[in-house]
Amino acid sequence: MTSSIERGTVVANAQASDLTAFDLKAYLQERQAIVESALDQSINVVYPEKIYEAMRYSLMAGGKRLRPILCLAASELVGGTIEIALPTACALEMIHTMSLIHDDxxxxxxxxxxxxxxxxxxxxxxxxxxxxxxxxxAYAFEFIASQTQNVPPERVLQVIAKLGRAVGAAGLVGGQIVDLECEGQSNVSLDTLNFIHRHKTGALLEASVLCGAMLAGATEAELQRLARYAQNIGLAFQIIDDVLDITATQAELGKTAGKDLQAQKVTYPSLWGIEESRRQAAQLIAEAKAELSCFGELAYPLMALAEYITARKH
Structure with missing residues (x-):
């Protein structure tokens, strides 16, 4: 038995025989509304008010909520529900927001x-x-541990361990430190650039997908497929980010444009050019979608989200 929030009215669109019939815009609107409501309720302003206000300021500042939505979609893909994955989805956005605050x-x-x-x-x-x-x-991990319901404790521990690794020196922090070390250097190799972004950007995106699936009891084979999917979309996401830093305006980006050039960072467009960067991103998305073909129509949300990454303008 599933409730409307568990499956969502929009998921029915995925029953069409072709991915093009899947209404991604409606899907994103529905899932973003679920995530926004949960995030809004996750943190109250109490004494000392300033810290809670600052936390809420960035957490509730908008954004695509891509990581939480990936988490929810992966849970549903392997037979889970939105309810079991929602606390982890919120935690992912808290961790992502932390990284943005510190990155700025x-x-x-x-x-x-x-x-x-x-x-x-x-x-x-x-x-x-x-x-x-x-x-x-800190609150992200507390939130998973205290709010996740109807999930075996060993799965919750597995998710906490996965997230901890994704955000630490083996993941996001490790990618950030190499990124800082490479600023101003013109001889950064493609391998080093891939390392930076597989860790700085890709690790949390991968954790978003895998944590949702872990909570739902995915098999090892399913997790391996989802890991390859997530690694590919994570790298494609960064390639498109690099392209947008050159081609988009500040109004489109919502942040300062041209920061990579100003910081003298080696980027994918600086190595490949803009058109080849877009081609490489498209190839990664095609490979990501191929990993999910065995899931049939259940994979439409994750496939459409992969395409959305390369099509986005901000």
């Missing part, structure tokens, strides 16, 4: 705008911004 700091990328709004440190100061990121990171 003067000691990192030194950016004034994020998602079309002033960055956290421009509103609250560097000290509070650092603590807001720390608060979100």
């Amino acid at each position: 700091l003067p000691s990192m990328d030194n950016d004034d705008y994020r998602r079309g709004k002033l960055t956290n440190h421009k509103v609250y100061g560097e000290d509070v911004a650092i603590l807001a990121g720390d608060g979100l990171l």
Whole structure:
């Protein structure tokens, strides 16, 4: 038995015989609304109010909510529900928001705008911004542990371990440190660039997909397929990000355009050019979708999300 929130009214569109019939726009609107509501309820402003306000400021600043939606879609793909995956989906957005707050700091990328709004440190100061990121990171794990229901404890532990690795030195932090070390260097190799982005961007995207599937009891073979899918979309996501940094305006990006060039960063377009970068991203998306072909129509949401990554304008 499943409720409307478990399957969602829009998933019925995936019963069409062709992926083109799947209404991704409606799917995203429905899932974003579910995630936004859950995030809004996840953090209350209590004493000391400033830290909770700073945490909420960035957490509720909008965005595509791609990571939570990937988590929910992966859970449903292997027979799970939205309910069992929603706390982890929220935690993923908390961790992603932490990474954005810290990435924007003067000691990192030194950016004034994020998602079309002033960055956290421009509103609250560097000290509070650092603590807001720390608060979100810690709370993410508490939220999974305390809010996940109707899931065997060993699966919850597995998810916590996976997320911890994805955000730490073996994942996001490791990618960020190599990225910082490579700033201003013109001889950065493709292997090094891939390492940076498979860790800095890809690790959390991969965890988003795998955690949703783990909570639903995915088999090892299913997890391997989903890992390859997620690794490919993660790299494609970064390639398109690099392209957009050159081709999009600040209004389209919601953050300062041209930051990579200004920071003298080696990017995929700087190695391949814009058109070849787009071709490489499209190839990665095709390979990602191929990994899900065995799931049939159940995979339509994840396949459509993969295509959305290369088609996005911001």
